[in-house]
Amino acid sequence: xxxxGHEADVLDGATALLRAGVPLVVEFATAMMSRPDRARxxxxxxxxxxxxxxxxxxxxxxxxxxxxxxxxxxxxxxxxAVETDLLMLPAYxx
Numbered sequence: 001x002x003x004x005g006h007e008a009d010v011l012d013g014a015t016a017l018l019r020a021g022v023p024l025v026v027e028f029a030t031a032m033m034s035r036p037d038r039a040r041x042x043x044x045x046x047x048x049x050x051x052x053x054x055x056x057x058x059x060x061x062x063x064x065x066x067x068x069x070x071x072x073x074x075x076x077x078x079x080x081a082v083e084t085d086l087l088m089l090p091a092y093x094x
Contacts, residue, residue: 002026002027003027005032005033005037007027007033008033008038008040021049021091023087023088023090024049024087024088025086025088026041026045026085026086026088027083028041028075028082029082029083030076030080030082030083031083038076042072042073045088046069046072048088049088049089049090050089050092051068051090051092052066052071052086052087052088052089053067053086053087054085055087072086
């Protein structure tokens with residue numbers, strides 16, 4: 001899902017997808033979102049998924065790091081700009 005900062009708007013209308021826990025790759029680019037839009041996106045992801053994998057971090061390190069989906073709220077909590085893709089999963093793999 002890459003809609004240039006409108007990811008929260010798309011997920012506002014995708015309640016069936018979120019309820020079903022369909023795995024999702026979503027762009028997380030703070031420079032393209034207002035603070036309220038970012039908060040809505042974080043809420044959708046943290047409440048609808050169990051696991052987050054930061055694919056940008058994986059590309060840099062060559063390693064997967066499975067985190068609780070709620071960690072999405074910490075990605076830009078310090079105010080820094082973040083641009084990455086997130087893989088959201090309904091449960092821990094394996």
